[in-house]
Amino acid sequence: MENIYGKTKEDLEQFFIANNDKKFRATQVIEGLYKQRVSDFNSINNISNNAKELLLNNFSIEKLKIITKQSDKDVWKYLFELSDGEKIEAVVMNHDYGLSMCVSTQVGCNMGCSFCESGRLKRVRNLETHEMVLQLLTIEEDLDKRISSVVLMGIGEPLDNYDNVIKFIKILNEHKGIDIGIRHITISTCGIVPKIEKLMNEDMQVNLAISLHAPNDSLRKQIMPIANAYDITLLMDTVKKYIDKTSRRVTFEYVMLSGVNDTEECAIELGNLLKGVNGYVNLIPYNKTSSKYEKSNTYTINKFYDILKKMRINVTVRREFGSKVDAACGQLRSKY
Numbered sequence: 001m002e003n004i005y006g007k008t009k010e011d012l013e014q015f016f017i018a019n020n021d022k023k024f025r026a027t028q029v030i031e032g033l034y035k036q037r038v039s040d041f042n043s044i045n046n047i048s049n050n051a052k053e054l055l056l057n058n059f060s061i062e063k064l065k066i067i068t069k070q071s072d073k074d075v076w077k078y079l080f081e082l083s084d085g086e087k088i089e090a091v092v093m094n095h096d097y098g099l100s101m102c103v104s105t106q107v108g109c110n111m112g113c114s115f116c117e118s119g120r121l122k123r124v125r126n127l128e129t130h131e132m133v134l135q136l137l138t139i140e141e142d143l144d145k146r147i148s149s150v151v152l153m154g155i156g157e158p159l160d161n162y163d164n165v166i167k168f169i170k171i172l173n174e175h176k177g178i179d180i181g182i183r184h185i186t187i188s189t190c191g192i193v194p195k196i197e198k199l200m201n202e203d204m205q206v207n208l209a210i211s212l213h214a215p216n217d218s219l220r221k222q223i224m225p226i227a228n229a230y231d232i233t234l235l236m237d238t239v240k241k242y243i244d245k246t247s248r249r250v251t252f253e254y255v256m257l258s259g260v261n262d263t264e265e266c267a268i269e270l271g272n273l274l275k276g277v278n279g280y281v282n283l284i285p286y287n288k289t290s291s292k293y294e295k296s297n298t299y300t301i302n303k304f305y306d307i308l309k310k311m312r313i314n315v316t317v318r319r320e321f322g323s324k325v326d327a328a329c330g331q332l333r334s335k336y
């Protein structure tokens with residue numbers, strides 16, 4: 001049986017119509033699941049017995065199992081077990097503007113970025129839409145708090161699980177349901193060009209973050225295998241098209257690896273690459289993993305930042321969260 005949490009409003013409308021019931025049942029079900037937060041179909045307000053019967057016979061309403069929960073200052077990390085026994089992690093961070101959540105999109109990851117822990121386990125499978133929705137619902141229930149923004153920056157490459165991710169975003173954004181504003185949702189990608197092309201035609205105002213991490217191809221290829229498939233000129237041309245088409249500002253993520261991509265020359269090259277592009281650079285202090293890399297020191301990060309600033313590039317340094325519980329960027333893993 002399919003899990004109800006993977007269904008969009010449109011899916012449910014079609015379902016009820018196909019079963020000779022009313023289209024508006026879909027809204028009632030969505031409100032029951034996400035406003036009322038029922039845990040069984042019988043508790044949904046205002047729906048007929050016939051509709052309850054239909055739901056019971058066609059969908060499961062099973063949640064995710066929390067295996068462990070760890071916390072550090074302003075951060076919680078959850079390990080979940082999926083119904084086939086696979087495990088994934090999700091993280092919630094407490095900001096002054098509310099709670100943001102970092103969700104996983106795959107079990108394992110095939111992108112093989114050399115600095116990232118999440119890819120040590122090759123992709124086992126894509127997450128189903130409901131498994132992404134349930135990361136949020138389960139955590140909200142556990143913390144008894146609402147999450148106000150979502151970043152697709154956990155384990156996995158979101159654009160390598162394209163259809164399920166788009167559905168997930170629709171469900172998050174559904175006004176009658178979870179109702180997280182589209183501008184509070186961010187897809188982060190290592191740069192799968194054809195999927196970025198596809199995304200720009202979805203007519204969605206979702207935020208896009210590009211894991212750039214290097215200002216040229218030779219360096220990028222050293223640390224990110226995806227650079228062999230799509231070179232930086234093609235990637236940048238596609239991102240510029242994305243910006244034109246969506247009028248959204250794009251984020252360029254740049255993990256600072258000591259002695260690798262954090263030199264002054266790199267900063268200048270990056271500044272030139274991004275000149276005139278409507279975006280901003282997010283410098284990410286590297287979180288130590290099992291890789292050979294070391295974190296750039298604060299002086300180097302500040303210098304890099306200053307060079308970009310002087311070149312009139314918008315730049316921020318990512319606040320560090322959760323490294324004590326291995327909950328920081330690139331430290332999540334599927335291996336347990």
Ligand code: SAH
Nearest residue numbers: 116153157188189190211253286287329330
């Ligand atoms: N696959 C997506 C999302 C995953 S990770 C992507 O590549 O964008 C989110 C961000 O954390 C990416 O920019 C990723 O490159 C970065 N990251 C990975 N490992 C890291 C580490 N050890 N320290 C800091 N950032 C890391």
